[in-house]
Amino acid sequence: MIKLNNVSKTLDGSTILEHVDFQVQPGTITGIVGRNGAGKTTLLRMISGIIHPDKGAITVDGKSVFREPNVKQNVVFVPDSTDALKAYSVKEIVKFYKVVYPSFDENYYYQLLDKFNFKKTGKIKQMSKGQKALFSLILAFSTNAQYILLDEPTDGLDVIIKKDILQFIAEEVAKQDVSVIISSHRLDELEKMADHIVVLKDGTVESEVEMEALKQQYKKVQVAYNEPFPNDIQDHLDVLSQAGRVGVVLIKEDDAESEAVLRQYNPILFEELPLTLEDVFVAKLGGDLYVS
């Protein structure tokens, strides 16, 4: 488990992160979502032991990354830029990775390269941007590390490669017993795959969501009436959108009272729609957390 306890960081006199607390459970995907500049990269760099927090503690399986450097073999940070890799060839990088990650699985690495039609020779700098992004994930998932931290892994990529990458991550997490932290400014991308979402805002954890619990907690209902959309509903319930006589309302799963309000005006349509995380943020957390 990764634990952050009251972590704060100041860079060049500005407070970047303050009182950050959260945990990453084994075998799960945690999404860190926040706008540009929210502190996501700084947070991931601290968890992987690249920079020190000014205050608070970060532990990986109960050990400090800073006091026990061996812990680093179990944590891989994949930055949003692949610049650090570009001088190496596909073969050379293995030697380098084996020094840092002694359990690096070379067979698995070449197997994955085959699967995604990568050439086994040649320099990394010759790859396209999308290939580089996928390649850096292949490297990370070949290390056998328990914790993989991905900084904006799909940023700036086209939809096809984005889909491949997200699917690759989900498959690897299902196959290996790894924990993945993914930072993104796209709530919609993370919510499909994350078990747990941490929202960073103004340098601190604004909210945390367990996706399973959330889906059981709320439902989204589309209703339509023969008469103008009732003010009573507008005034008392969480209306996500409304056009003419049709509205979409967020209610709690077990909230019989709110459902009775919707039904008392004899809706001609009462239909449950798939719930998204954005719906809950918009209705319950002020709406400005939609960060894409």
Ligand SMILES: Nc1ncnc2c1ncn2[C@@H]1O[C@H](COP(=O)(O)OP(=O)(O)OP(=O)(O)O)[C@@H](O)[C@H]1O
């Ligand atoms: N070395 C540094 N010195 C001073 N300020 C820094 C440094 N690195 C980052 N910052 C500042 O810290 C804040 C958070 O940056 P960070 O890169 O962690 O955010 P982010 O959420 O990852 O943003 P993005 O989505 O744009 O990558 C920004 O305001 C940034 O300008």
